[in-house]
Amino acid sequence: MAAIWEPESRFGIWLEIETLAAEGMEKLDIIPQGVSAAVRERAAFEVERIDEIEREVKHDVIAFLTNVAEHVGEEARFLHKGMTSSDVLDTCLNVQLVRAADLLLTGIDRVLAALEKRAFEHKLTPTIGRSHGIHAEPTTFGVKLATFHAEFQRCRARLVAAREEVATCAISGAVGTFANIDPRIEEYVAEKLGLEVEPVSTQVIPRDRHAMYFATLGVIASSIERLATEVRHLQRTEVLEAEEFFSAGQKGSSAMPHKRNPVLTENLTGLARLVRSAVTPALENVALWHERDISHSSVERGIGPDATVHLDFALHRLGGVIENLVVYPENMLSTLESMGGLHNSQRILLALVEKGVSREDSYRIVQRNAMKTWKKEGPLLDLLKKDPEVSERLSDDELEALFDLDYHFKHVDTIFQRVFGKS
16 A cells, blocks of 8 residues: 555656557647657656756656656657646546555455454354443344444445545646647546546546545544444453454563553554544645645645555454454353343333333333342342232243343344345
């Protein structure tokens, strides 16, 4: 990913754009035949030389063209004919963003594969579901992972759409009117680069496209953080239902030899913040002055490499975390059972309603007993059996049946079918 943003890569794309434009002009007999062949044969550049020239001329594209001309010779005078700097800069940026998106999609695919594998591994591993951080009702660890898989499917679809939206080319000249360059040149260059023609570029490619791209990266980063945060919570000592892999020889603390810290997922949380920090500047880049200004340029030179490199790293780190995640099913079951059956409260409420008790009274009856269990005065099932308002409606056998754990998992296959296309 970093290589996409290196000066050598950037100038290489610039040279390809200029060469393709020359080829298109030759085909239309706008410039002499043989120019593009000469450029292909002799063109070269040196980053240090471009920097040296730019220090004098204070213009990066002119510095680049001057350096290329030193190698090409006489034919170089036909390069950049009718073009403006943004034709090169904006088209190059979009090529870089497309290439970055392709790498990011590879990272998302790794995360998706890891989540699917582990989800099926723990499809029926019981665990407590939590709302507001408090025990709610049972789910399975596989279903928990399936929710993340579905989310990263959406992330992938958004990135594919953002890639398509940013994959445009502008070779339209000053203020985008094609006054000095034929629109067919733009069409030729776009086709050769695998891009679409920008319908109207006003000299720059509209930055709403880029805003959507970086906003999509921000959403992906937030999805990474949600999964990382889940792992961090599950690794807490008093929970310990899952934890990051801890390799032989790894150290968790410089002071406390017993520590096994969730350093990878904490790192992912921080990386997500960095990626999201690119979103607001990208949104603010949309409002440029008239047909063009360069207030966006300094921003994009920073957020382009930073956001894509950080996100690329984060996706592969997350993939590794899930691939190697250590899961403790016995701890999950122990935690689930630790609250004395409170996770069955809704089943009792509904059963009483079906027996003719009003919902308000059913809630009151179940909550009264649940609060005793909360205070460690006994398991919920035992308390319910002793409650005359309950026993009047539900037998002991009926109550015990309502505490069947498998009841909660009867639609797991349906969920997996929806998420993975198979159960």
